[in-house]
Amino acid sequence: MKALLFISLYGLSAFWVSGDLNYDAAQRAELKAAYKLTLAFPELNFDMPVELTSANDDKDLIYLVEQKGRIMVYPNRRDVGEATVFLDIVRKVDSGGEKGLLGLAFHPDYKRNGYFYLNYTRSSPLQTIISRFKVSDNEPLRADPKSEEILLTYAQPYSNHNGGKIAFGKDGYLYISAGDGGSGGDPRNNGQDRKEFLGKILRIDVNKPLGNKKYSIPPDNPFRGNKAGYREEIYAYGLRNVWRFNFDYETEQLWAGDVGQNELEEIDIIEKGGNYGWRIMEAEDCFRMESCNQDGLILPLWSYRQGSATGKSVTGGYVCRDRSLPGLYGKYVYGDYVSGNIWALTYSGKRAVKNELIARLSDGLSSFGEDSRKNLYVLAYSSGKVYRLEPND
Ligand SMILES: [Ca+2]
Ligand SMILES: [Ca+2]
Known part of the structure; x- marks a missing residue:
């Protein structure tokens, strides 16, 4: 018998998983996890949390993104009793399924300029918006909702696969994940079409607006100045739906x-100009046998086959730099939204050496987060809770 287990945030709108719930429960009980998940902020509850980050300033605050379009802020203390609204753009955001306010990144110089950047979806027509907001002049815990400057928009042909992550690199440039646009099998071949923003990781310089654009193209972007009509914003391509990426x-x-x-499901280390294969390949498998030319494609560092014990939708995580987790330090901690599995991947150079299942979350592993001290967090989508990992001894 098959049971409808999940409405997927990242896959198609719903899917069926073989096996019954009892089997799954038994599997879960069997796991003698090396780590347990403990509530990081027991008093706080959020509405569909998808991102947790900090502001690169000297205030130890946590900013938490709710998918519907709110950013909450609170002091980074376990006993914190309340989070307040930093920004509310619920009325601007088209949310539900894989749509919503999906990413937040603070400017590296936020302390001085008060700028932060969002990645969200908007309707009529459905599109992704990359925009900048500013903190209020006289209220440091409140953004100015009228401060929006839209940097970049691109159409979303289908409601799913909107990517969502946005982050600054150490190079000071803003990196953006644009999913392949959606449906299934990338019907428009966006991943391989370098004239499109979709199916890419983009990189722009927000500090140097140029001409009629509110950003410029970094001098060493791989397709800068090309004559083929490729988007100069592209940093890497051939990606299906990078929901989460992070810098170590x-x-x-x-x-x-x-x-x-x-x-x-795959894990990649993204290199400038790299072609990660979609839709020619799905990880190491040929996706389209009739045209599976693998020349120049970068295969995953690691992948796992979908299944009820593994999962169905990878949630990219962090190379752990959390000093309270010495056993995980330097390993890549990631998970699966559907199974809730959390793994630690040991690697050497660009080769995976070991992959350990370290914990399991039962309520929707939407994202991992990091605070200003690089402490690692786990976000539970359906319960609205924030967890930390703790050795189970
Ligand atoms: Ca889409
Ligand atoms: Ca790939």
Whole structure:
């Protein structure tokens, strides 16, 4: 018998999983997890949290993004009793399924300029908006809702696969994940079409507006100045739906989880100008046998086959730099939205050495987060809770 288990945030709107719930419960009980998940802020509850970050200033505050279009802020203390609204753009945002306010990044010089950047979807027509907002002049815990400057928009042909992550690199440039636009199987071949923003990681310089644009193209972007009509904003391509990527600030490597179609979930280290294969390939498998030319494609650092024990939608995480977790330090901690599995991947150079299942979250692993001290957090989408990992001894 099949049971409808989940309405997927990242896959198609719903899917069926073989096996019954009892089997799944038994599997969960069997796991002698090396780590347990403990509530990071027991008094706080959020509405569909999708991102947790800090502002690169000397205030130890946490900013938490709710998918419908709110950013909450609170002091980084376990006993904190209340979070307040930093920004509310619920009325601007088209949310639900994979749409919504999906990403937040503070300017590296936020302390001085008060700028932060959002990645969200808007309707009529459905599109992704990359915009800048500013904190209020006289209220440091409140953004100015009227301060929006739109930097970049691109149409979303389908409601799913909107990417969502946005982050600054150490190079000071803003990196943006644009999913392949949606449906299934990338019907328009956006991943391989360098004339499109979709199916890419983009990189722009927000500090140097140029001409009629509120940003410029970094001098070493791979397709800058090309004559083929390729988008100069492209940093890497051939990506299906990188829901979450993050930088390891110690190595400056960009780690991404690229959500798969029906077979494989993958982890990539993203390199400038790299072609990560979609829709020619789904991770290491040929997706289209009739045209599976693998020349020049970068295969994943790691992948796992979809299944009830593994999962169906990778949630990219962080190379752990959390000093309270010495056993995980330097490993790539990531998970799966559907199964709730959390793994730690040990790697050497660009080769995976070991992949350990370390914990399991039962209520929708939407994202990992990091505070200003690089402490690692786990966000539970359906319960609205924020967790930390703790050794289970
Ligand atoms: Ca879409
Ligand atoms: Ca790939």
